[in-house]
Amino acid sequence: xxxxxxxxxxxxxxxxxxxxxxxxxxxxxxxxxxxxxxxxxxxxxxxxxxxxxxxxxxxxxxxxxxxxxxxxxxxxxxxxxxxxxxxxxxxxxxxxxxxxxxxxxxxxxxxxxxxxxxxxxxxxxxxxxxxxxxxxxxxxxxxxxxxxxxxxxxxxxxxxxxxxx
Numbered sequence: 001x002x003x004x005x006x007x008x009x010x011x012x013x014x015x016x017x018x019x020x021x022x023x024x025x026x027x028x029x030x031x032x033x034x035x036x037x038x039x040x041x042x043x044x045x046x047x048x049x050x051x052x053x054x055x056x057x058x059x060x061x062x063x064x065x066x067x068x069x070x071x072x073x074x075x076x077x078x079x080x081x082x083x084x085x086x087x088x089x090x091x092x093x094x095x096x097x098x099x100x101x102x103x104x105x106x107x108x109x110x111x112x113x114x115x116x117x118x119x120x121x122x123x124x125x126x127x128x129x130x131x132x133x134x135x136x137x138x139x140x141x142x143x144x145x146x147x148x149x150x151x152x153x154x155x156x157x158x159x160x161x162x163x164x165x
Contacts, residue, residue, distance in 0.1 A: 018068025018103045019050055025110070025161070031055045048095035065097035065115070070106050076152065077132075078122055079144040084133070090144060093119060099158065109162030111149070118156040122147070 019037060026035045034054040038044040044052075044063075051064040069077065079090035092100070100113040122145075129145045 014070065014105065015066070015068050018105050019066050021105065022051065022064070022066050022101050022103060022110070026051075026053055029055075033059050047097070048091050049097045062099060063097040064099050064101050065091065065095040066101045066103060067091070068103050068105050071104070072107065073146065074150070075146040075148050076102055076111070077144050077146050079142055080126075080131075081143040084141040084143060086140075090142060092122070092144065104162075107162060110160070111157055112159035113152075114156055114158050118152065121153060121156050125151075
């Protein structure tokens with residue numbers, strides 16, 4: 001049973017807006033030396049990486065996957081299957097980025113998640129949660145889990161901007 005149906009076009013626009021906000025925010029950080037949007041670069045698309053971010057010292061490069069969300073449920077949504085009929089791995093498990101920037105755009109809240117730590121925790125704990133199925137333009141379905149923010153261990157959250165309860 002599909003619990004929600006999204007418009008692909010609307011989701012793409014939302015994601016693009018989120019990436020622009022994140023780029024602007026990264027440039028407010030004193031340690032940032034550069035940010036590059038690589039969403040359209042096939043080399044990074046296959047790794048589910050949206051941004052390259054260099055920081056001091058020595059212009060150390062970090063990779064970022066941006067997840068933009070509008071919901072006010074107090075949950076992260078971790079996509080595990082992006083297309084059910086093709087059984088393609090979802091972005092949350094597929095990304096090779098150093099960080100997942102989970103951005104609640106309506107509330108101005110950003111969570112910087114350590115990708116390896118959050119993926120490991122999720123795989124060890126996903127059985128505690130119910131899998132959800134989402135639709136996109138009634139064409140295909142994806143699967144994932146709504147995980148309460150309060151359940152995620154602090155060691156998985158590298159940084160947080162904004163208030164949440």
